[in-house]
Amino acid sequence: MGVPSLLTTLLILMIGLLIARLLAGRLARWAVPAIVLELLVGFALGNTLLPFASIAPLSGLTELGVLTLFFQVGMEVRSDLLSASAFTILRLVGLSCLTPLLAFWPLTHWFAMAAPTAWLCLAVLSATGTGVTLRLLSQRSALRSPSGRLLVAVSVLDDLPAIGLLSLAMASGGSSLAKGSQAGASLWIGLLAAAASYWLSGWWGRQRPSQKLDALTVLILLIGSAWLGEISGFTSLLGALWGGILLNRLAPVNGEVSQVLGVLSEVFLPLYFISVGMRLSAETLLQPKAWLLALTLVALGLLSKLICGLGVSGADRARGVDRQLVVFGLIPRGLPGLVFATTALAAGLINRVEFSALVLMVTVTTVLGLLLLDRRIMQLNKVGQNPSK
Numbered sequence: 001m002g003v004p005s006l007l008t009t010l011l012i013l014m015i016g017l018l019i020a021r022l023l024a025g026r027l028a029r030w031a032v033p034a035i036v037l038e039l040l041v042g043f044a045l046g047n048t049l050l051p052f053a054s055i056a057p058l059s060g061l062t063e064l065g066v067l068t069l070f071f072q073v074g075m076e077v078r079s080d081l082l083s084a085s086a087f088t089i090l091r092l093v094g095l096s097c098l099t100p101l102l103a104f105w106p107l108t109h110w111f112a113m114a115a116p117t118a119w120l121c122l123a124v125l126s127a128t129g130t131g132v133t134l135r136l137l138s139q140r141s142a143l144r145s146p147s148g149r150l151l152v153a154v155s156v157l158d159d160l161p162a163i164g165l166l167s168l169a170m171a172s173g174g175s176s177l178a179k180g181s182q183a184g185a186s187l188w189i190g191l192l193a194a195a196a197s198y199w200l201s202g203w204w205g206r207q208r209p210s211q212k213l214d215a216l217t218v219l220i221l222l223i224g225s226a227w228l229g230e231i232s233g234f235t236s237l238l239g240a241l242w243g244g245i246l247l248n249r250l251a252p253v254n255g256e257v258s259q260v261l262g263v264l265s266e267v268f269l270p271l272y273f274i275s276v277g278m279r280l281s282a283e284t285l286l287q288p289k290a291w292l293l294a295l296t297l298v299a300l301g302l303l304s305k306l307i308c309g310l311g312v313s314g315a316d317r318a319r320g321v322d323r324q325l326v327v328f329g330l331i332p333r334g335l336p337g338l339v340f341a342t343t344a345l346a347a348g349l350i351n352r353v354e355f356s357a358l359v360l361m362v363t364v365t366t367v368l369g370l371l372l373l374d375r376r377i378m379q380l381n382k383v384g385q386n387p388s389k
Helices: 006-031 034-046 052-076 086-110 117-124 130-139 146-172 181-207 215-231 236-250 255-279 288-311 314-318 323-330 334-346 352-383
Strands: none
Touching: 006 034, 006 052, 006 255, 034 255, 034 334, 034 352, 052 215, 052 236, 052 255, 052 334, 086 117, 086 146, 086 288, 086 323, 117 146, 117 215, 117 334, 130 146, 130 323, 130 334, 130 352, 146 323, 146 334, 181 215, 181 236, 215 236, 215 255, 236 288, 255 314, 255 334, 255 352, 288 323, 288 352, 323 352, 334 352
């Protein structure tokens, strides 16, 4: 069978996306996220009609959706993010970041992982699926509750150290574009560029406080920041996130820019999830090592987030924060986990068996976490502790 044309490939992808969305609508009441269905559709396509190699010309477009989402996360990192419950937020972020580090020894000794591969797994374990968690809270009218507001801040900040671990894994694995002594120079250039851009954006914002940036300027900032992050060895994801932070300092975001960013995320992110599923090989899922590693990662992933419950104090509970709701909201790995795994696979940092195990872990924690979160919200509603208030 020959390689399908670009239009044929696009048509098959769109039909697959339509099927995933139709199924998502029917399974929404069970809190099954669309991301899981898109992965399953991609897996079916990649192992039958449409091998992953056939969508290589479209890989840049699918990655644009991911960069846009991280750019939007960076836009949420504002100075007022810690204005309420700062110590609780920092405790939870610290626990969520530090507890997965305890898994370094088991991964390197039980599975003979190289250090960069283990760091990558720790990055996935540290991440939180901000989008899927907050979407469910919004659907259940619990986003503005004390627990919901706490989850918003923790989820946004939680991905920052996780991206740092990803960058460490990429740099220590020699996956950056620069090698040897040039790698260190590239990292320093990236740090200096970040510091200079932070100062310049603040200065520019003070000089022109009433200016409005158009959509094209914002896209140039997004792509330029991602490019700088990639060539300096910090990954394009961290660069895109930093670009969102800079945008906040440059000018307020108007409706046109928000609409453009929303369209990019809405259209290209589902295609990215389908492409991740297409990377999964049915052959690797038949190997016991993939399932053993996946089960180990699931156990470590659940344990690391359950420990975060220690960060919710009695004073937090007194003001309406529910410990279980917060913990369950942190369990899903969602988009960040998939992006980290896919980035590492493309860079040769992990093999296909390890990639399959990571995708399985992300899928299980996302589904299980959302089911537990949805059930806890329903329990609180039944006993009169409405999380929406």
